[in-house]
Amino acid sequence: MIALGTGGIKPCVSSFGADQFDDTDPAERAKKGSFFNWFYFCINIGAFISGTIIVISKPGGSPLTRVCQVVIAAFHKWHIDVPHDTSLLYEVDGQTSAIEGSRKLEHTDELRFLDRAATISSADLKSESFTDPWKLCTVTQVEELKILIRMFPIWATTIIFSAVYAQNSSMFIEQGMVLDKRIGSFNIPPASLSTFDVISVMVWVPLYDRILVPIARKFTGREKGFSELQRMGIGLVLSIFAMVSAALVELKRLEIAMSEGLIHEKTAVPMSILWQIPQYFLVGAAEVFTCIGQVEFFYDQAPDAMRSLCSAFALVTVSLGSYISSIILTVVSYFTTQGGDPGWIPDNLNEGHLDRFFWLIAGISFVNLIVYIGCSIRYKYKKASRLNFM
Template sequence: MGSMEEERLLLEDGLIENGSRGPYTGDGSVDINGKPVLKQNTGNWRACPFILGTEGCERLASCGIAANLVTYLTSKLHEGNVSAARTVTTWSGTCSLAPLIGAVLADSYWGRYWTIAVFCIIYFIVGTPLYRFQKPGGSPLTRMCQVVVASIRKWNLEVPEDSFLLYELPEETSAIEGSRKLEHSDELRCLDKAAVVSDLDVKQEEFSNSWRLCTVTQVEELKILIRMIPIWATGIVFSAVYAQMFTMFVEQGMAMDTTIGSFTIPPASLLTFDIISVIVWVPMYDRIIVPIARKFTGKERGFSELQRMGIGLFISILAMSAAAILEIKRLEIAKSLDLVDQKVAVPMSILWQVPQYFLVGAAEIFICIGQLEFFYEQSPDAMRSLCSALSLLITALGNYLSSFILTIVTTITTKGGSPGWIPDNLNEGHLDYFFWLLAGLGFLNFMVYVFCASRYKCKKAP
């Protein structure tokens, strides 16, 4: 077909002339050799078995360890309930930090295909799938630092009222390889100083030093990331709630009757009901909820990504409330049978935990998928891996938040020799108070989310 440069220009021409109807993918995507890709020759269902297979194996390994770790720590290593829960959430949080490394490598150096390939090989250490082929476009972290430095250097300059006076390449394509241009926005005008062409820039003809002068698109990249941070931050509390499935839900189950007839149900195995919930909710969402919602919202997907995440946050509050109510009933039975001072299981079937697992699964469908779509759709083209990794950073911080809350709760509630809310013998504790605390935090977080989401402005591409 010719040189790489000719193919790149062909791709750009196709985008300019035909928009989204052009023959190429339209978002800077390339194949593993760095060449432009025709829409008809990439993606779709041919790629799905490989993506789903990789993700399935990764989830099997990760969830298999996470679900049984708290049981192992308490029964085999004889850790206390709080200590075991802190260990699990800290471990899960640390695992979720690792994708940031893969995101930087994918966006800046290797591209997504080779990042997947390399980390699949070394997955026993750490790994995360990054799903699309895309040519790296320079370090996004470096570009953000350049905007900050350039805007500080020009702090005393005035930003022109006419945004067309700000610096941008005259070509139709962006200066950032693998990224389309972004329209100027009026928010965070202090950052626009980085794109102000000063008299010194004109005199020295210094237009290539991005530490002094940035393009509008580069400035908008940072603006987009800053606008996303409040939405991103509200997901941390949900991740703390989600972490309870692997810690407090399991410990609650260990204090209940795990026998059904001649069978004994391992408390960690109730996580399968979360999976079943996901399996049930996905077709219900696609076949029932979306068509109904589409009639009211007029949106093709029924709900926007922001609306979907909001629904999930509300459901997570219900999940914690269900867990708290169940614990109240369990403690009432323990008290009526004089089991408060005994570290034994209460004769209440562990299957009563199923509703709270189902609710967490429903919240997961709305929030997790909504987050992935939001970060991918709203992120700049050349920062998609990094922004997608931010959704996994939420998981890390949520686990750390759960550990922090456990530490604070234990410190405060055990003063004066009290057993506290979460003692090793849950029958003399108040795990229900802990669940109510998370439900309350979830409600406050939901209110903050509604405020931030109602004011969020989506990115604009010219």
């Protein structure tokens, strides 16, 4: 029922909001693009709030509160040396942690300065402040923060993917507007080609699950075929190919516009809009690898009591990606229109170089991929204790 309700509300709200803008007015068109940015922003802020602020009422307290407790306790004990024997760090007895619904986490040697929060000082022994988490935290609580810090670079490097995905509803549509939209006697609305993104997801999900995973399992020995990080990396590669495909289509379009003498005419060129299908299809394939891999990664690697928080952070990348795309577009427009030049993305795309914008996004994505690979190689998976029910 929730899925049906969400499916009915979201498309109606976005369409209703967009219908308030006049497509014939350039200023209104610009504001409509801003509306979609804020619409996505609000959706993901709502998801973020549901996974952070609302969970304060959950048993075990807010994850953000526990993070603050570790930081404050470690800061208060900045002058205390962390014992070399990690068994001397504070942890509750038994198999379960002090955090309700969370398994104990094994101690790691990274970010040792945070271990001060779990170091039992002479003042703790005298005041018996073992029950005050603002003064003394458990090893599990400290490890929760360490996991969040380790996950941050992976999270940050997925934002650029969302910037690529944002082209589905922005520059891809602008490109489609100046392509031949006629298929026989029927005109294809440029925005409708995003359907091929959805079709691609529908094709790639069963293909990945039933064919790619069994094949990969034989080579990697992993039950899932690929690790979450490998899966996300493949998606980032596919997103680069999507931008390259869009750039090549635009190069060909501009070549036809020049040969037909349409450079200074604001009109569509005689090149079928169906040439955009590969770029939409590649974005859809990238979604299956990166987005699903991201959801799985943040669920599996998040501390047991912080899964809602981490899932909320994963959704925030969509909003940030949309805004980074807008910022890049604004910067490109500013610098490429200096000296009276029409710029890369003028009102008449036949006079511009939209291909260079796509190449720029591809280049940024490639650099991001290199950073992601480096972060993935250095990433250490969490180690949680196993509960014994026997």
